[in-house]
Amino acid sequence: MKISDLLPLLPILLISGVVVLNLLIIAFYRNHLLTAALTGAGLIGACVSTVAVYSFAPRQVTHLIIIDGYSIFYMALVFAAGFVVTLLSYRYLELLEDDQEEYYVLLLLGTLGSSVIVASSHFASFFLGLEILSVSLYALIAYNRNDPLGIEAGVKYLVLAATSDAFLLFGIALIYADTGFLDFTQIAKSAGSGHVGLIIPGTGLLIVGLGFKLSLVPFHMWTPDVYEGAPTPITGFLASVSKGAVFALMLRYFTKVDIHTNNSLVLVFTVIAVASMFGGNLLALLQNHVKRVLAYSSIAHFGYLLTAFLASGSLAVTATSYYLVAYFVTILGAFGVIAALSGCRGEPDLLSSYRGLFWTRPMLGGVLAAMLLSLAGIPLTAGFVGKFYVMAAGIGSHLWFLVACITMSSVIGLFYYLRIISVMFSKIPEDFEETGLPDVSGIAAAGLALTVLTLFLVWLGIYPSSLIEVIHKMMSSCA
Template identity: 50%
Template sequence: MTVSAIRACLPLLILAVTSVAVMIGIAIQRNHRATVVISLAGLALSFFSLWTAYSEAPAQITSLLVIDQYALLYMGFLLAASSAVVLLAFPYLENRSEHKEEFYLLAILATVGSMVLAASSHMASFFLGLELLSISLYALISYPRTQDLPLEAGIKYLVLAASSSAFLLFGLALIYIAQGTMEFRRMAGFSMDSAGGFAYLAGLVLVVTGIGFKLAVVPFHLWTPDVYQGAPVPVTAFVATVSKGGVFAFLLRWLRAGGAPSEPVTLILGIIAIASMLVGNLLALRQTNIKRLLAYSSIAHMGYFLVAVVAGGALGKAAATYYLVAYITTILGAFGCLLALGNGAVETETFDDVRGLLWRRPVLASVFTAMILSLAGIPLTAGFLGKFYVLAAGASATAWLLVVVLIISSTIGLVYYLRIIVAMFADSEGTAEEVKASRLGIGPSLVLALLTLGLVVLGVYPGPLWNGIRAAAAALG
């Protein structure tokens, strides 16, 4: 390992060291606040070391990792999202009786896994990053291990994720058998017609299955609603942002590194995209639990991403990335609001819980409304510009079917987003007993404020970020 290589993967190293530090800290003395401080410090240090790494980019670290502008950009998003989750989780965990500290340890490990995904250029690192992420998530999802719902969610996730990993591995193995290499770069020149073409194809399909599971797209979406509902809110936010973000970063790079997206994969992804958009939105219509609703809507959102991915080209990649950033910001904000609404013991879940919210806690309700509007893709929010870029990507690739489905399904989506808003604006006279509003801590308030700001900035003035994304996408090749 040369010095420059170390500098290049400094963000990863720092975070890994942080996880060890947190563990040692826990071993010495359990102190919730100190653990949070260490974790945040680690995340922040790692974030700032991105610039150090940037000076070395692009760097190929052995054959496993490639630290280029693209990877660093995604790492930045992931780190930011992870920090937000940590800040949001603090008051949530503060009110619980069990051990709290391991949460941060696991969250940091999962973030490392996700970052490795963003930078991986080799099957082994991809697989290990993914597993690091999943295994941390199993434990995180069932973190309140004495309650039924989280346990159930954790078991469901475990069983399905483990089998999807097996699928993925088998697919990777088939590709390996067909090609004899595990580096993505070297796979590019492989042609379908040569020997092992069938194994390669089967392997591709299996890999797409595995990735599809992590992204929770139809037809691999079955776990999503249960996990979203069952897991504690910070973890749900984590699953929705850091986990999906990492896998998504990988997907883009993989398609890119394997040459132009090969025909069958694009076709499969296109079908998946359409199915996800429609199924996600239609099923979301029937939900009364907000967390489940957001789960189904996330399925639909993944469908929108895939539209940009399928569209391909420089515009498609950049659009997908922008959409991801917008989505991360928004969904973090939405879950942050849900967190702020609950008071530790009770989680806010149903429409009834938010009924008349506007008149009880106007500021929070406004923030939540902004988040929902962004999810729905109403102008002046990040979500709109994301959707705009995706639409532009789809139109420039003349994928008309996808564009039309996108339009129709996002109109369907409006119906249930509006239902949430309507519930918030309805009269609260019906629910006479006022939920005792817990005071928001400084951390969550800060996060929510920043997220709202980000939402508006992304929605109104996307120029700088868009430039960065374009550059990063260009670095991808």
């Protein structure tokens, strides 16, 4: 490792620097606004620095980290999403009667872990990044210590994530035992030589570990409970950054170790994809709890995404990247509205508390409606174009069965998205009393974040080619 290797790592170093700076400031002077502002500035700085780093790509920094167009694109996405979560969190934390500052340190560390995951080209750095992400998530999920539901969610995530990490580690160990390498490129080389050994059970265990993080169907049990119990901005973080980073890594690994040559792996992923689509959408149908509905919907969305993952060719990478950006914008917006609506008496959990929302709070109601329409994949939203690309990638690779499944399960999904929207548009109940949102600062930050997300949603829906061009440019430099 040389000094010149440090420059391509600038975004990661910046985030680590802000973590340390924040810790020092908290030690001497606790101020919520200062910490939040510093966190936001750090995330924006890291996001901007990815542009500067682009001139170095592709660059292998030791054999742990690779800085190429692919990792730079996902790093920028992770930092931007982290910034949005920071904006959404400020008001939410003002309501919390507890220390607020540690939250930002943990959030930064979670973002750091995710950026390491997307840039890793080695199992050691992948696992370290994953652990940084998980350990900060344990504490973030249980951050509100006065909420028994939050503590329960934190413990549930801790136990299940530790179990899935054991599967992941055992899988990595088996792959190492077979090939003698932890490096993705080297593993791909020895896997490509055609011999069949421990790498098959190893990959199977790897899929279990990754499937847990992505909450794909046989491994999804924890998702609704944890999403319900976690603080809402963190639920958004879990649904977007944590899943997106692991998916980006999975795409990188399985593109290198070409899965299309292995029929049994393709079959496994097909079964998981179909089960996630139908499982997520069917389980969401009868839920009355909005955060749980969104949790199940995120399970289904990763089922759709697996279709593009299974499709081969350059269209697959474009489709997944576009879909992930659209999904990040949408799910962060949806959870952002729930976070903005929560007041002193807790969060608006049940569907009934959204009755007449469009008439009492037209702005928030409108944003939530737009986000839900995008999740359902209605034209003029980002979700529609994303789904269109996924279907196009699927058809291009003749995955007819999966494409048919997407269509069918999307129709099922439409029901529960539209049910929430119809409740929002229904008459204000007779006994409704205007309570008003609690008067704390930070509503402007949340409002700004939601406005930007909505604009992005519509922009990506109407004019997708701008983002597609960026994705093409970034992925072409992918080593």
